[in-house]
Amino acid sequence: MHHLLTSFLRSKGIHDDKIIELVCNCFTLKEIKSKSILVDYTAIADAYYFINKGAVRIFTINSEGAESSRYFAFEGNFVAALPSFIDQKPAEEYMQTIEKCELLKISRTNFYKLVETVPTFAKIYTEILELGFIIAQKRIYGFQGFDALEKVQWTIKNQPQLLLRISNKMVASYLGISPSTLSRIKSKL
Amino acid sequence: MHHLLTSFLRSKGIHDDKIIELVCNCFTLKEIKSKSILVDYTAIADAYYFINKGAVRIFTINSEGAESSRYFAFEGNFVAALPSFIDQKPAEEYMQTIEKCELLKISRTNFYKLVETVPTFAKIYTEILELGFIIAQKRIYGFQGFDALEKVQWTIKNQPQLLLRISNKMVASYLGISPSTLSRIKSKL
DNA sequence: AAATAGTATTGACATAAGTCAACGTTTTTA
């Protein structure tokens, strides 16, 4: 039970089995079909998820109705609508499964209880934030002043699973280019 | 001495004067002229800065020699080449004063010592990361699929000081548009 | 398994934004 989470925690330096059990017990397994909305636009995020299996994305819909993908997460990673989770304001974004998923869910209350009471867990949270920050920064950098071809090449180099696992349409909306342009670029690689 | 830092710490919930003094004593004041490089491209960031006066930016130079600005920070804020500071890898970016500055500098060693020993300071670090993450996210969002006019409008709304205080050229390189385009847009607002 | 809806590809065309250059203005440096 909670195999992947257990090895994640071990890899982050939690070696005490009792603490691992304590942490794992805060999570409940949810099996969820593809395209389920986990956080709605106006909702306030009240849970953190660990992805046991499947894939999740975060996206918005702009005024013209076009989707814009912000983030994709796969097995072995945590995911949440973090700005809303942190500030408890409406998400102003959607979080959605994009494959059949097994998710380990922890309530915000329990999450912060763990942060308060388990120092190693607080460290993991800090690491998640640091990593999230670095990835976001790299993405801003990676995309700044790049043309469509360079963005695709950047993605191949830095997040190769995206092009293999995510639909063209979603990848295009992540890169801020049209599906047509992505298709044309891919045919020339 | 260290007025602005003191009130920053108070605003973040540190009320014990002894702790404020302890924290403040880890910082040394540096007066630095404009356009000084604080972190070089290949350097490893070993300090965190609190801006007492002035402005700092983080930027890179791409393969064609064009600058790309990532971040601007002003009085009352912390700034560092965070990815390098965290991972202790070469920065792959520059940190530079863009005005005459008074900076309060703390070494990485002392910074993490404070994080370890002063719980309220650890909380401040978490807040900095959370905020940095949220801002980076918002920026990705804010710019995703926006045309040049919309990016400028977004900046006016979300970071109005940029257009007032930073040169056209740097703002343009922050927005990922050419200075000509920014100039044309400004003349039509 | 058939029907339906969604997705990918490609061509023709439109357009936003880049480049380059010239000029005037502001800022820096000596």
Next chain:
DNA sequence: TAAAAACGTTGACTTATGTCAATACTATTT
């Protein structure tokens, strides 16, 4: 404070990428 360098603005032109539409392909759903 004069000279030099950097910056901002604007016009003419070029180009990358978007839009729209037709067709083919792939997944979902019943």
